[in-house]
Structures are given as structure tokens and as C-alpha cells.
Amino acid sequence: MRVCTNCNQTVEESVKFCPRCGGPQDAAMYGIRDYTAKRRPIGVFGKVTLCLLGLGMVFQSVRSILLKNFGVTTPAVVYRAEQQEKRDVDDRSDPTRFELSYRYKAEGETYEGSGTMYFEYGYVTEMGTDGKPIPKTAVVRYLPSIPSWSEIVSVPGGRNSSYTMGIPNDTLIVVILALVFAAVLIHHRIVRRK
Numbered sequence: 001m002r003v004c005t006n007c008n009q010t011v012e013e014s015v016k017f018c019p020r021c022g023g024p025q026d027a028a029m030y031g032i033r034d035y036t037a038k039r040r041p042i043g044v045f046g047k048v049t050l051c052l053l054g055l056g057m058v059f060q061s062v063r064s065i066l067l068k069n070f071g072v073t074t075p076a077v078v079y080r081a082e083q084q085e086k087r088d089v090d091d092r093s094d095p096t097r098f099e100l101s102y103r104y105k106a107e108g109e110t111y112e113g114s115g116t117m118y119f120e121y122g123y124v125t126e127m128g129t130d131g132k133p134i135p136k137t138a139v140v141r142y143l144p145s146i147p148s149w150s151e152i153v154s155v156p157g158g159r160n161s162s163y164t165m166g167i168p169n170d171t172l173i174v175v176i177l178a179l180v181f182a183a184v185l186i187h188h189r190i191v192r193r194k
Helices: 044-070 169-193
Strands: 072-083 097-106 109-118 137-143 146-154
Touching: 044 137, 044 146, 044 169, 097 137, 097 146, 109 137, 109 146
Parallel strands: none
Antiparallel strands: 072 097, 072 137, 097 109, 137 146
């Protein structure tokens, strides 16, 4: 017989949990591994993956910030609109989300791009007198020094998808990067102390 470490009740030697309080008994005695003892460090593959993910986020945020601050707007023709199969938390598709492909002219050349827009009542194409669909005109923003970098600004009847939970995506990305950077600094200080 021995004594429970939680409630001082006498328990048998072969019991893993105290019958009175339910507290675990000596785990090492039964060969149960203690998972809280030590974490395995991140391997090379994990570090490379995290670095590539971070670089991708930095590239996207820099690109978006450059387009917002130094971009030039121009009209574009939407030549394709496809409803996206994005699933929400209840595993339902969002019928208002469309991926738009567009063409625009910049610096004497024709460029193509794509972007996501939300249409509350669906993407409606008007028909001309000849029975052919009339393409919608969108407003896009491109960078004059790199005209192939573009983003869709507006389409009649649509709303932009550049906000997540009411926060601009650029701001959200910068905040996430700052948090990751702070976590890495804290981690390195903790590791260096040990």
C-alpha cells in the first residue's frame, strides 16, 4: 500500500489513478511516458518551410503595399468570371465569391490578371442586341515600373475581398509578421539563456 500524492488516501500499488480523487499516481512506475518533459526541436525541413512561408508573406505584403501607394488605375475588361468553391466553417460554398480574369493595357502592352470579388446577387452578364454577352468593365491598379503586377479595385455590382474580419489584409499581414518576428526573438533569447 502507498499514499496518494493528491489526497493522502491509501491506495494499492497497482492502481494508476486514485479511486477517491482520480489523481494520477506515479507515472514512471508504470512505464507511462511523460510528454511534457521535452519538445523535439524543429528540423531543417521545418525551418526551410517556415522561412519560405515567411518570405512569401513578405513578398505579398510588399507587393500589395506598393500597389496601394504607387499604383495607377486603369480600366480593364473582364473576360471570365468563375464561381469559387471556397468552403466556410460549416462546409458550405459561398455563392457570392467569383474569380475574375481581366485584361488591361499599360505602357502600350496588354496584360492579364485575376482577382476575387464578391457579388451579392451573383455575377450578372448583360446581353447585347446581337445576343452576345457584353463584357463588364473593371478598374484595376498596376505598378508603372512593373506593369504585370496588378490588382482588381472595383467592378460594378461587386465588392472587394481585401478585408478579413474588417481589417485590411495588408495590415493583417504586417501584424502577423510582427508577431512571428517577436516570437522568434523571444524563442532565441530563451534558448540562449539555457
